[in-house]
Amino acid sequence: MQTDAFTAAARRLFDEVAVMTLATCTDAAPWATDVYFAPDGFNLIFLSSPRSRHSRNLAVNPACAATIHPLVKSWREIRGLQIEGEVHPPEGTLAKARALAAYLSKFPFAQDLIAHPVETAGALSHATLQVLRPSRLRYLDNAVGIGTRWSLRLVDGQAVGPPELEARE
DSSP: OOHHHHHHHHHHHHHOOOOEEEEEEEETEEEEEEEEEEEEEEEEOOOOOTSSHHHHHHOOEEEEEEEEEOOSSSGGGGGEEEEEEEEEEOOOOHHHHHHHHHHHOOTTTTHHHHTTTTTHHHTTTEEEEEEEEEEEEEEEETTSSSSEEEEEEEEEEOOOOOOOEOOOO
């Protein structure tokens, strides 16, 4: 698989799927949660309460993993992304504006929540933008062959070399 094909497959999943499962860990206690996400290139933007367990974990250990996949009815249809990276809040006004724009572009309903802060104070008053910056993406597509998976290494949101076909486990 060439880099362009890998990127196209990842972007299709970013557009098609609204929720990613985010896995965090601290004090040897793993935790997984589902969050709405929006892509900004390969970076993934999400909103989260700093009081949530995953946010508290990320404050101590920003390393995480995530999965993105559509619902399917057969194991032959399984395709998705497995992600390794770190989560940090966007730094600076421009980065925050860019992250918010990406999120609102995918989830226009969030504009109403932000536009009516009194009505949504409980839900959004403590939510903060977070950015998952992947260091590795793995794309799995069982339609090509059971367990067929390509791995792409990223640095600062850019591919480092072409995707590599990984050995089946």
